[in-house]
Amino acid sequence: MDREIPKKELLKERNKKIIRFSIIGVACIAAISVLISLMRTGVERKDLVFSTVDKGTIEVSVSASGKVAPAFEEIINSPINTRIVEVYRKGGDSVNVGTPILKLDLQSTETEYNKLLDEEQMRRYKLEQLKVNNQTKLNDMAMQIKVSAMKLNRMKVELRNEHYLDSLGAGTTDKVRQAELSYNVAQLEYEQLKQQYTNEQQVRAAELKVQELDFNIFRKSLAEMKRTLDDAQIRSPRKAILTYINNQVGAQVAQGAQVAVISDLSHFKVEGEIADTYGDRVSAGGKAIVKIGSEKLEGTVSSVTPLSKNGVISFTVQLAEDNNKRLRSGLKVDVYVMNAVKEDVMRIANASFYVGRGEYELFVLTSSDEIVKRKVQLGDSNFESVEVISGLKVGDKVVVSDMSSYKNKNKLKVK
Incomplete structure (x- = not known):
């Protein structure tokens, strides 16, 4: 026959279960917290x-x-259409002022320059010839003016004599008029010669200036060609390092092309x-x-x-x-x-x-x-x-x- 369990025993047993489950719950929460902490992403300091x-x-x-x-860099270009004949330096070399870098074919350019030198001499002679011709022409006209002045003076004397004879009754009115006419004509011719001389001076001076200007323009062109010819002698303009050079001997080089x-x-x-x-x-x-x-x-x-x-x-x-x-x-x-x-x-x-x-x-x-x-x-x-x-x-x-x-x-x- 079963005995009824006392209420005190039942309560005691229930309290034990509550305590046991509470401990288990706390332990689970702690374990989860530790696990979360361990799983949290971290980074090393x-x-x-x-x-x-x-x-x-x-x-x-x-x-x-x-x-x-x-800080400084200079490009050297070919001043003419030509070809490379010789190369004296290579990239990375140190160069001083005037150091030859490479040689270009300048034969045709030098021939053209020499022809222009001959033409310059011929133009100079022509200019000197023009000056001599101008001076000769003006001298001739000056002499004609002197002759005309002497002729005018002679006619002036003749006119004065005719007036004197006419006052004495030994001359005639027709001779006086004839002498006056001859004197006036000679005076006009003298003035005309002087004006022609002045005009000729101006014309000859203007022509000489034109020829001198043309000669100076030619000489400037010649100087420019001489400068081009000098530039074609490819040399270093200053002390520096050669960082690039066209070292293909025989290669055609266009005017303005970079060579160094x-x-x-x-x-x-x-x-x-x-x-x-x-x-x-x-x-x-x-x-x-x-x-x-x-x-x-x-x-x-x-x-x-x-x-x-x-x-x-x-x-x-x-x-x-x-x-x-x-x-x-x-x-x-x-x-x-x-x-x-x-x-x-x-x-x-x-x-x-x-x-x-x-x-x-x-x-x-x-x-x-x-x-x-x-x-x-x-x-x-x-x-x-x-x-x-x-x-x-x-x-x-x-x-x-x-x-x-x-x-x-x-x-x-x-x-």
């Missing part, structure tokens, strides 16, 4: 680069691409390019920083191309230390052109994450060794710092290294 927000001055700059070029390039490889400049949307921020005289790896070289914008080509504007930077050992012709560099100064602004280090003004999502370190994503408004920048407009405060530590692989995470554990 050594893989992160932090920048602490501070306050200071930012020299605002715009970034551009650049290429190192020789000499460069000064001891001093350099930087040729920069920037999008034309930033063209108003680049001007001659502006300060610029050229970065070669971790090294920074100061410079000044020396010139800016006024026209945009393919959406970019070109400019040149004159370096303060243009003979730095890191400089190499053709080396690609980053150029930062300063255009404004902002004082007492919050700032963080500039890094690859920054692509211009706007809103960013950056990870900020918390006190619990976590980095939490935060929306941050950034402004202007230079090659070192970025202006913080909002979203951060002084002292915050911000991750500035590449976090693109964690773009879908809002919180990360720092291990």
Whole structure:
């Protein structure tokens, strides 16, 4: 026969079950929490680069691409249509002023020049002949004027005698009139000769000037050909490095074709390019920083191309230390052109994450060794710092290294 279990025993048994299930529940919750903690995505501290927000001055700059070029470079072109006969130097050679570089075929040009020298001599003789002929003609006319003047004086005397005889009654009125007529005719002839002499002087002088001008034009053409002939003797115009030479002996070379390039490889400049949307921020005289790896070289914008080509504007930077050992012709560099100064602004280090003004999502370190994503408004920048407009405060530590692989995470554990 079954006995009824006392209520006290039942209550005691129920309490034991409640305690047992509670312990099991707490243990499960703890296990789940530990598991979640272990499964949470983390990142190694050594893989992160932090920048602490501070306050200071930012020299605002715009970034551009650049290429190192020789401070001086001269292209030597062929002044005539010819061919290469000999090559005296090779690329990379050092050359001094007047050093022969290559020889062009100048035979036909020299023959033409010698013909022009003979023609110059012939023109000179013709000019001298013209001067002699002019002087002879004018001398003859001057002599005719003298003869005419003597004839006029003689007729004047005859007229005076006829007047005297007529006053004595020994002459006649007809003879007086005849003498007057002869005198007047002789006077007109004398005046005519003098006018002809003046006109002839002017005509001969003008003709001589025309011939002298034509001779001078010819001599200038001859001098130009002599200069062309001298230029065809391909020599170095200064001390430099021969960076290019057309060394194909026998090759035909057109007038104006490039045959050599000499460069000064001891001093350099930087040729920069920037999008034309930033063209108003680049001007001659502006300060610029050229970065070669971790090294920074100061410079000044020396010139800016006024026209945009393919959406970019070109400019040149004159370096303060243009003979730095890191400089190499053709080396690609980053150029930062300063255009404004902002004082007492919050700032963080500039890094690859920054692509211009706007809103960013950056990870900020918390006190619990976590980095939490935060929306941050950034402004202007230079090659070192970025202006913080909002979203951060002084002292915050911000991750500035590449976090693109964690773009879908809002919180990360720092291990």
